Amino acid sequence: MRKTGQPTINDVARIAGVSKKTVSRVINRSPLLNEETRRKVEEVIEGLSYIPNPQARALALRRNFLIGLVHDNPNAQTVMNVQQGMLEALRGTEFEMVVRPVDRGSATMLDDLRHFLERQRLFGVLLMPPISENDSVAKLCADIGCRYVRMASAPVDKPENMVTSNDRQAVREATEHLIANGHRRIGLVAGPHGFRSALERRLGFEDALGDAGIALPRSMIADGNYTFESGMVAAERLLDLTPRPTAILSCNDEMAAGVIHAARQRGLDIPRDLSIIGFDDTPIAAHVWPPLTTVRWPIASMARSAALKLIAGIDGDERDEGVEEPSLFLSTLIRRGSVSTASN
Amino acid sequence: MRKTGQPTINDVARIAGVSKKTVSRVINRSPLLNEETRRKVEEVIEGLSYIPNPQARALALRRNFLIGLVHDNPNAQTVMNVQQGMLEALRGTEFEMVVRPVDRGSATMLDDLRHFLERQRLFGVLLMPPISENDSVAKLCADIGCRYVRMASAPVDKPENMVTSNDRQAVREATEHLIANGHRRIGLVAGPHGFRSALERRLGFEDALGDAGIALPRSMIADGNYTFESGMVAAERLLDLTPRPTAILSCNDEMAAGVIHAARQRGLDIPRDLSIIGFDDTPIAAHVWPPLTTVRWPIASMARSAALKLIAGIDGDERDEGVEEPSLFLSTLIRRGSVSTASN
DNA sequence: TTGTAAGCGTTATCAC
């Protein structure tokens, strides 16, 4: 008799013998509700396997049950890890994930994003690095009244809007590992300017060298942009130095793979002639030869936590109520085969 | 004075001095409309920069302006390429992409998917391989009345619901390339059972060997599951053979990288001691050493085309009207450094 | 604690 197979709130109300508002109260877990009424309605809901229509809710609430993933990250694996983490958090909830890549360079990026957010009336968005480091984007969200959580390598916002990793400390420790292995001439393949992660990682590198009293000539830092190719190019430069560095720390795995590539082209043996450390611990790290010693960046967990933060206290399930989602995620060194003792 | 900043259809109607239904007609490009009325309304729309509220439309039309990407593909790069292709097609339209990973193994997969599709009332879904090869999923979509397009390695549905690649022919040609280079003992790292792509690629391999009159002992085919690790394991098996194959064709790049890894561990030089061909042409192919000769699979273009097919004739923009989206996408051999003449 | 009436911003029906 329904045109569409789905039962509506009216069906539930009619069968339960209450008003639709009461059903609505049950759905929304209104506290002022007779326990018996609630049970009765819940039974009918169960029996009908009724599910509130998200479109109608969205219209009435002026808010969609959609979580946006806004990103401009070039690394496929990283984006996928984030999506996976988000979806894990969203599983079993009424929320869905809609993906929105943006072009950091575009002049209309902010306007595009505003239109997107306003039109779709997203419940909230998760901002991935590096776009998450853009304060105007966060401000835009705030202005529009769209919840947001930023994933970044340093606290760039209020804790409730942040999920952070300790890149600086992690790279410091990775560098110390190199130093402990006798390396003194250590090159850095840095990340792109304007990326907070790149800055933090470079600072960690400098921290460690500074503490060890090792001078760091500017020539030992080569710029990259997180791509394989840029890693190759940076490595060329570093390996042209005399004396050559005995170790290279790369600010991500992609570039580290490029470093390996470049080193191999010169007939260098890794790790005998050159030790290498990466960052991220994407699958590529385990798959290159030799397997890459790298820093594991818990990006999926960060995304999961960020998504939970976004929907905290909203989800019908009370399991998370009051539980503060952790905001700081620790990266740790994964030792594999690309580091050995300095031979000279 | 609006509570929310956005102008509504009522504002447009009032200012244009027409009824909201007329505005609605303009929006939906109703053919029976006085040209002058239309122009007038369009001016007001322009002036107000009015945008129809998707939530309200979704409720009234019982259909959301969301395109789903349903996938269970383990390869991050492939999924990202598909997302990128889809989004390219959706850019500038009113559609958004919502991503839905499914678990092929799960007993409740079909039910979960049904609930998802029914609740969200998606406009349509794009089915990625390998889940796209599952006929029950397609049938589910059809039953629910949800448009769908399947991406697959063979025509498994009506043309309007398909976007196809010619994997069989492409692998045949790749194998012929090996044969032309003097290889006779060629191993195959096959894809997982139940994947149509795996079947098609294996068939192409067999076609080529058969045509060349080369016998194919069962031992020359090793099973993999499209992961790096499975490629390594399969290569171990193949390289244990006596005499050893002089070439290995791997049904995707990930596994080919695993083959390279395994070969290197045995001290084999590639391509001198072993020629290798992959499939996909993901970035990994260009980044391994030596750069991998592989078959380029135009997955992003396929996804773009699939998405266009999904929204064909709906998008306000007429540019696509009547233009049949191509359904067959040709894969081609990319020659890089992992193949050389057979030495023995 | 529960119900009634009035939206939310569109589209569909059916007159005019």
Next chain:
DNA sequence: GTGATAACGCTTACAA
């Protein structure tokens, strides 16, 4: 061609 009026399925006042 165009416009009242009633959906669409839910929520928020405001009563009771």
